[in-house]
Structures are given as C-alpha cells and as structure tokens.
Amino acid sequence: MEELANINWALIAPLIILQFILALVVIVDISCNGATNGPKWLWIIVALFVSTIGPILYFIFGRKSQ
Amino acid sequence: MTCIQVAQLTKQFGEQKVVDHVSFTLEEHTATALIGPNGAGKTTTLSMLTGLLQPTNGQIIMPGVKDIRGAIGFLPQYPQYFSWLTAFEYLEMTANLSGMEKRKVKKEAQKILEFVGLGAAMNKKVAAFSGGMKQRLGIAQAIIHQPKLLLLDEPVSALDPVGRREIMNLLKEIQQQTTILYSTHILNDAEEMTDQVLFLRNGQLVEQGSLHQVRTKFDEPRYKIQFVSSDEARQFASQSELVAKAEQNIVYADIREEKPSMQQLLHRLASSPYHVVKVERETASLEEIFMKVAGSDGTI
Amino acid sequence: MGQFNTFLLKEWRESWRSFKFIWIPIVFILLGITDPILNYFMEDILNAVGNMPEGFATMMPELHAIDLLAASTGQFQSIGLIVLIASYTGTFSKERQNGTATLLYVRPISFTAMFLSKWIVASSVAIVSAIAGYAGSMYYTVLLYGKVDPARFMAMLGTYCIWLLFVMAVTVAMSAAFKTPIATTITIVLILIGSVVDSIIGGFWTVTPYKLSTYGLRFVDESVTMSIFWSTFILTLSLIFVFVIVGIYFSKKRASTVKV
Numbered sequence: 166m167e168e169l170a171n172i173n174w175a176l177i178a179p180l181i182i183l184q185f186i187l188a189l190v191v192i193v194d195i196s197c198n199g200a201t202n203g204p205k206w207l208w209i210i211v212a213l214f215v216s217t218i219g220p221i222l223y224f225i226f227g228r229k230s231q
Numbered sequence: 232m233t234c235i236q237v238a239q240l241t242k243q244f245g246e247q248k249v250v251d252h253v254s255f256t257l258e259e260h261t262a263t264a265l266i267g268p269n270g271a272g273k274t275t276t277l278s279m280l281t282g283l284l285q286p287t288n289g290q291i292i293m294p295g296v297k298d299i300r301g302a303i304g305f306l307p308q309y310p311q312y313f314s315w316l317t318a319f320e321y322l323e324m325t326a327n328l329s330g331m332e333k334r335k336v337k338k339e340a341q342k343i344l345e346f347v348g349l350g351a352a353m354n355k356k357v358a359a360f361s362g363g364m365k366q367r368l369g370i371a372q373a374i375i376h377q378p379k380l381l382l383l384d385e386p387v388s389a390l391d392p393v394g395r396r397e398i399m400n401l402l403k404e405i406q407q408q409t410t411i412l413y414s415t416h417i418l419n420d421a422e423e424m425t426d427q428v429l430f431l432r433n434g435q436l437v438e439q440g441s442l443h444q445v446r447t448k449f450d451e452p453r454y455k456i457q458f459v460s461s462d463e464a465r466q467f468a469s470q471s472e473l474v475a476k477a478e479q480n481i482v483y484a485d486i487r488e489e490k491p492s493m494q495q496l497l498h499r500l501a502s503s504p505y506h507v508v509k510v511e512r513e514t515a516s517l518e519e520i521f522m523k524v525a526g527s528d529g530t531i
Numbered sequence: 532m533g534q535f536n537t538f539l540l541k542e543w544r545e546s547w548r549s550f551k552f553i554w555i556p557i558v559f560i561l562l563g564i565t566d567p568i569l570n571y572f573m574e575d576i577l578n579a580v581g582n583m584p585e586g587f588a589t590m591m592p593e594l595h596a597i598d599l600l601a602a603s604t605g606q607f608q609s610i611g612l613i614v615l616i617a618s619y620t621g622t623f624s625k626e627r628q629n630g631t632a633t634l635l636y637v638r639p640i641s642f643t644a645m646f647l648s649k650w651i652v653a654s655s656v657a658i659v660s661a662i663a664g665y666a667g668s669m670y671y672t673v674l675l676y677g678k679v680d681p682a683r684f685m686a687m688l689g690t691y692c693i694w695l696l697f698v699m700a701v702t703v704a705m706s707a708a709f710k711t712p713i714a715t716t717i718t719i720v721l722i723l724i725g726s727v728v729d730s731i732i733g734g735f736w737t738v739t740p741y742k743l744s745t746y747g748l749r750f751v752d753e754s755v756t757m758s759i760f761w762s763t764f765i766l767t768l769s770l771i772f773v774f775v776i777v778g779i780y781f782s783k784k785r786a787s788t789v790k791v
Contacts, residue, residue, distance in 0.1 A: 176671075180568060183561055190554050198315075198549075199358065217561050221610075224554055225617045278791050281637040285787060300639040307791050311630035313541070315548040327537040328638045372634060384791070 187220040188212045200229040232259040233294055234380055234410040235280070240289035242275050242434075249275045251434040252289070257380070257427070262406050264421035265414040266521060267431030273414035274308065276431070277382050280412070281305045293379065301330055304373035304409075308384040310365060314358035318349050318368050321357060322375050329376035339375060347371045347401060363394040370398070374405060381405065383413035387420055399423060418517040428517075430524045438524045442517070449520045454484040454496055455513050459506040467505055486512075534641050538648035542622075551618055551656050559664030562611055566602035567671035570594055596676045597752045600687070603668035604744050607661065607691075612722060615660070615695070616702050619653040620715040623706040623782055630790040642783040650703045650775065657695040662688065683751045690747030690760075693767055697740050698722050700771045704778030707785065740767040 191212035195205050201223075208227045211219040234257045242250040250272040257263055265273050278284040280291060282300045296302045312321065322340035331339065344353050347367040352360070360368065366386070373381055386402065387395040402411065403424055415421050421428060428445055430438040438445055458464045461480040468477040473491065475484040484496070491499075493512065500507050515523075546552050626632035635645075665688050673679060701721055705714040729741035737759050746763060749755035 176568060176571070176674075179667075180561070180564060183557055187554060187557050187561070190550050190557070194550055217558065220554060221558060221614055224550075225614070228549070274791055283633070283636055283787060283789065283791060298639045300637060303637065305634075305637045307630070307633050309630065310634060311790075312634070313545070313631055315545060316541075320544070324537055324541055325634065325638065327533060328635060328640050330533075330639060333533065 184216045187217065191220045191223050194224075194228070198228070201227050202229050203227060233257070234259045234261075236290075236292045236294075237280070238290045238292070240276065240279060240291065241287045242272075242279060242284060243287040249434050250279070250286075253431070253434075253436045254289075255429055255436065255439055257410055257412060259379075259410050260407070261426040262402075262411040262413070262424050263427040263429060264425040265412060265429045265431060266416070266418065266421055266517075267414075268416060271431040272434040273431055274384055275434075277305070277384050277412075277414060280380075280382055296379065301376070302379040304376065304378035304381045306366075306369045306373045306381075306383045306386060309389070310369040310372075312357040312360075312365065312368070315356060317354050317356050318344060318360075318371075319353045321368065322371055325372045326375045331376050343371045343375050348397075363390060363397070366390060366394070366398060367401075370401060370405070374409070377408070379410060381409050381411045381413075383411065385415055386413055388415065388417055395420070418521055422517045430521070432524070445520060445524075446514065446517075449523050450515045452486045452515075453513050454482075454486065454493075455509075455511050456482045456484065456496075456500070456507065457509040458482070459508060463505040467503060471499065480508075483513075535644040535648060538645050539651065542648045542652035546652050546656055552659065555614060555618060555656055556660045556663040558614055559607065559611055559660040560667040562606035563603045563664035563666075563668035564671050566606065567599045567668060567675055570599065570602070571671075571675045594676060596672045596679045597748065599672045599676055600665075600668060600679070600751060601748050603664065604691070604748060607664055608726060608744055609723070611660070611664065612698060613719070615653075615657050615698065616718050616722065617715065618656070619649075619699065619702050620706050620718055621711045622649045622653065622703055623785075624709060624711040624714055625706075627785065627789045628711065632786075632789045633791055636786050636789055642786070643779050646703065646707065646775065646779045646782050650700055650778070653703055654696050654699040657699050658692045661691055661695055665691070679751060683753070686750035687747040690743055690750065690764075693764065694740060694743040694747075697743075697767050697771050697774075700774040700778070704774040704781070707778045708781035738762045738766055740770060743767060 192209055195201060195208060201208055208223050211227075212223050213219070215222070236256045238254050240250055240253045241248060253272075253276060255263075265276065267273050275284065279286045280299075281303055291299065293299050293302055316324070319340055322344060323336055326336045326340055327333075341350075341353070344350055347370055349364060349367050349371065352364060357365070357368065366389075370383075370386075373383070383402070387398050390398060399420060402413075405411070406424065411424075422442070425442055428439065428442055429436055430445075438448075440448075456464075456467070458467065458480050461477070464477040464480045464482050468475040468482045471484075473484045473496075474487070475482050477483075484491075493510075497510065500510065621628075623632075626635075665684075669679060669684060702714075702718050705718045705721075708714070709717065726741045729739055733739065733741065740763070742763055746755055746760050749760075
C-alpha cells in the first residue's frame with residue numbers, strides 16, 4: 166500500500182471537496198425544503214456515503230416539491 | 232348592468248353530459264351561489280367560465296370584454312402554489328401575467344396582501360403557509376388585477392369554523408367592489424352572502440332566482456308550538472282541526488294559504504287549557520329547500 | 532415582452548431555489564475530472580491492487596489530451612444527459628399534474644413566452660454545467676497529459692452547447708406534450724438510445740444531431756470536415772426550431788388537462 170501513500174493528494178483533493186459540497190447541498194435542501202419521498206435520514210446517509218450517484222438519486226427521486 | 236351572460240353552456244365528456252344547457256345571467260356587483268351536490272357539475276361550469284375548459288356548446292359573453300381571462304379572478308377549491316415563491320413574489324407574478332401596469336404592481340401587491348391579512352407573512356415562502364393562509368393568498372391572487380368577475384370554487388369548505396368566518400367576512404368586503412360567483416355545498420355559507428342562487432343537479436340548472444323567490448316557491452311554512460308537557464302537545468294536536476303532528480312537547484302545524492293566521496292560532500291557544508311555552512312561525516332553511524330541489528337522490 | 536420576463540424570472544427562481552444551478556454543474560465537474568484523474572493514477576492503482584504481469588504497464592495505451600476529453604464527453608453524454616433530462620422533464624407536465632399551473636392558465640398568458648422561458652432556463656443550466664464540466668476536464672487534462680489549443684477547445688465547447696440546446700428543446704417539448712413518465716421515456720429514447728444507435732450504425736450517414744458531440748471533439752484534433760459540420764449544425768438548429776414550435780403547440784393544447 167505504499168504506492169497509495171505516495172499519491173499526490175493535491176490532485177485528488179478537488180474531487181473529494183466537490184463530492185462533499187454536493188452532499189452538503191443535499192443536506193441544505195432537505196433542511197430547507199422539508200418534504201422528501203422516503204425518510205430524510207436515509208437520504209442524508211445515501212448522499213454522504215454514495216459518492217456522486219447518491220446526491221443525484223436524491224435530487225431526481227427524493228425531492229418532493231412543487 | 233350585466234356582468235356576464237351564459238347561454239346553453241354544455242360540456243360533454245364522451246357520452247356523459249357533465250354540464251347540460253346551463254343558462255344564467257349575473258348582474259354587476261351581485262353575489263351568486265352555485266349550489267349542488269358533489270358531481271353536479273359546479274367545478275366544470277366554473278372551469279369553462281375561466282377558459283380552462285373549452286365548452287362543447289354554448290356561449291359565454293361579457294359585454295365590453297375581449298379576452299374574458301383578463302377580466303376574471305379564479306380561486307380553485309384546492310389552490311396549488313409554487314411553494315418556493317414568497318407570497319409577495321407570487322402576487323407580483325400573477326399581477327404581471329394578468330397584464331397589470333408595471334409601475335402599479337409592487338404597490339398593489341403589498342396593498343392586497345395587507346387587505347387579506349398576510350402583511351406580516353409577505354416575504355415568507357408559501358411552503359411555510361397554513362391552510363388558512365393559503366386560502367387568503369388564493370383570494371389575493373384572484374383579486375389583484377381587479378377582475379370584473381370573481382369565481383370561487385368552494386371557497387370556505389376546507390376551512391375550520393374560525394377560518395370560514397374570516398374568509399366570509401373578507402368576501403363580503405370584496406363583494407362591494409366586484410361580482411362574485413361561488414360554488415358551495417355548505418348552505419349556511421350560501422345563505423349568508425347571496426343575491427341569487429343557482430341549483431345544479433346532474434349538470435342541469437334545476438332552479439334559479441333570488442333566494443327570496445326560491446324560498447317562496449319551495450317554502451312550506453309551519454307553526455312550531457312548544458308546550459310544557461308532551462301530553463299536552465299530543466292532546467292539542469289531536470283535538471284541534473289543524474293539520475298538526477306532535478313530537479314530544481312540540482306541535483308542528485301546517486300553514487295552507489296563510490291559514491290559520493297567527494292571530495287565529497293565538498286565539499285558539501289562549502282558549503285552550505294547555506300551558507304554552509313558545510310559538511313561532513318557521514320557514515324552511517336553504518338546506519331543506521335544497522333537499523326538495525335536489526330530490527331524493529340529493530345527497531350533500 | 533412583459534410576460535416573457537415574468538416567466539423567465541419564475542423559471543430562474545425555480546432552478547436556483549431547487550439548487551439545480553448548483554448541483555448539476557458540480558455533477559458535471561465531477562464527471563469531467565474523474566476520467567483524467569482515474570487514468571493518471573491507473574498504473575498506481577493497478578500496482579497497488581495486485582501483482583501485474585511483467586510489461587503490463589507498457590501494454591496500456593498512451594493517452595493523449597483528446598482521449599481524455601473524449602472520455603469526459605462520454606460521461607456527459609450518458610450520466611450528464613440523464614441528469615439534465617430527469618431534472619427538466621416535468622417542467623410542464625408536473626405543473627399540470629399537481630395543479631400549480633391552474634393559477635397561471637386562467638390568466639391571459641402567452642404559451643410562447645412560457646415555453647421559451649422554460650427552454651432558456653433549462654438550457655442555461657445545461658450550458659453552465661457543460662462549461663463547468665469541460666473546464667474541469669480541460670484543467671486536469673492540461674495538467675496531466677499535455678496542451679490543448681484554447682480556440683479549438685472553445686469550438687468543441689460551443690458545438691456541444693448547440694447539442695444541449697437541442698436536448699433541452701426535446702425535453703421541454705415532450706414535457707409539454709405528455710405526462711411526466713411518458714415524456715421522460717420518449718426523451719430518453721430520442722436522445723440516449725438515439726445516440727447509441729447512431730454510434731453503432733451511424734457510419735452510413737454523416738449528418739445527424741447525434742454526431743455533434745463527435746464533431747466537437749474533432750475540432751480538437753483538427754479532423755473535422757467543415758462542410759459536414761455546417762450541415763449538421765444547420766440541421767440541428769432546424770430541428771430545435773421544430774421542437775420549439777411543437778412544444779408551444781402542445782403546451783397550449785394540453786392546458787385543459789390541468790388539475791383544477
């Protein structure tokens with residue numbers, strides 16, 4: 166696993182930061198807009214731990230709004 | 232002055248005539264109640280007046296108005312809002328779409344919101360509104376462009392008694408400015424604010440006229456005489472030559488062609504040995520008239 | 532003009548307040564930068580995961596800037612388009628279905644203004660997303676694989692934006708004509724399945740909107756045939772016009788299906 170330790174993290178940092186921001190937008194949206202399809206906590210977990218696809222799934226299927 | 236004239240209005244979905252040759256005229260600055268059981272065609276009639284639905288047949292004429300949609304304000308039974316707009320943004324948008332002069336919009340929106348009691352919630356998003364607040368906003372968006380005709384579909388039936396009272400008072404105030412046509416199945420509301428009633432049943436207009444006219448036509452007035460005991464009531468009912476029936480300590484006596492008169496009745500009661508508590512002349516409530524007009528299948 | 536501005540403001544607010552202007556561009560950036568980064572570290576990852584046979588690394592093709600831009604385009608063309616289509620396929624149909632359109636349709640509104648505002652805002656989100664996504668991809672590509680001529684990059688980006696205008700015109704028009712599930716299905720078939728079919732058997736013809744993204748990439752390696760590109764460009768613009776007209780027609784025709 167030494168090779169992984171040598172990886173240039175500065176290159177990967179934006180990837181991780183953007184995914185974090187995306188999850189953050191989900192959490193802000195859930196707390197502002199209220200209604201979701203299905204339990205809120207589940208969507209927060211999905212958004213936080215399923216990278217990129219999790220937030221996409223939330224915005225397409227989880228959001229309940231008029 | 233005539234506000235709107237509707238002639239032979241018909242809407243057919245397949246074989247079924249949901250609205251069947253309905254004709255009526257609304258005079259300016261009057262309030263008209265469109266009464267009928269669920270499924271009678273009230274919402275369909277209103278939808279055609281708003282232009283949402285194209286009539287299968289018939290005419291809708293507003294004298295001096297080219298595009299009726301610009302002269303109408305409409306509040307649906309369950310108004311749905313874009314919940315991400317604030318009340319003020321909503322009114323701004325609807326006023327602009329109704330073609331209000333640009334420079335007037337902001338001022339009018341604020342004025343109307345204060346009028347309907349949403350002054351404090353003006354900049355809140357509709358998502359946070361209660362049912363009563365949404366109904367107020369619904370009225371606000373329907374009157375912001377000062378329409379000649381205000382159409383309301385069951386304006387108060389979803390509200391609690393307090394909310395209903397408040398909205399009815401609001402509507403009475405609005406009625407001084409415009410013509411109102413509203414549908415309802417709650418007859419107490421209709422009784423409170425109405426110059427004309429239209430009874431719809433199975434898509435047909437079965438009765439129309441002023442409340443007084445309809446009442447005279449269908450009313451079966453009677454005397455309600457309350458005695459101290461039910462024995463007395465029973466005896467009075469069986470002994471007198473009146474068409475009367477006793478229910479516990481109350482006697483209901485029919486009136487036929489204004490006979491007997493109140494004087495005659497009082498005279499008779501005075502000479503009887505029974506102890507009278509109360510005498511009154513009863514007229515039918517709109518509800519009872521409605522049941523007669525609607526017939527046996529007139530479920531409310 | 533007044534109605535158009537009012538509708539534009541409404542759609543603009545909708546897309547901002549539902550965070551579409553934020554999350555969709557972020558998704559595109561992620562899609563755009565994943566391939567350059569992943570490929571750059573591929574050797575390291577493979578070495579870390581298991582013992583590669585001798586000489587395996589040299590068997591891996593050497594990647595050029597154009598390959599990475601093509602890979603990112605592939606991401607936009609699949610997941611990116613699905614996200615865009617799914618986000619705007621309800622723009623008319625959902626408003627009819629949940630009754631929010633009622634309070635608009637009872638007014639003397641212009642369906643042309645309404646349709647154009649929806650299409651323009653949806654296209655703005657799509658174009659902002661494409662710019663963000665390609666910028667991210669370009670940044671890592673230049674950093675890790677070599678230079679790309681800025682003018683050629685802009686030509687590719689511009690070409691892709693024309694394709695997105697087409698995609699959003701189809702999406703909004705289908706939403707005007709059908710209920711949400713049907714609109715989504717038809718749009719996915721027309722755009723995504725269409726793209727796949729075109730890439731499989733499209734060798735027999737050269738001028739379809741589906742080829743715009745490929746021609747865009749060809750600007751970068753200078754293999755584009757300008758006459759074919761312009762034919763494709765003009766055909767796509769014509770089709771956009773057709774879908775806009777069809778969409779306006781159906782938005783008016785379907786207005787009476789709104790829930791009252």
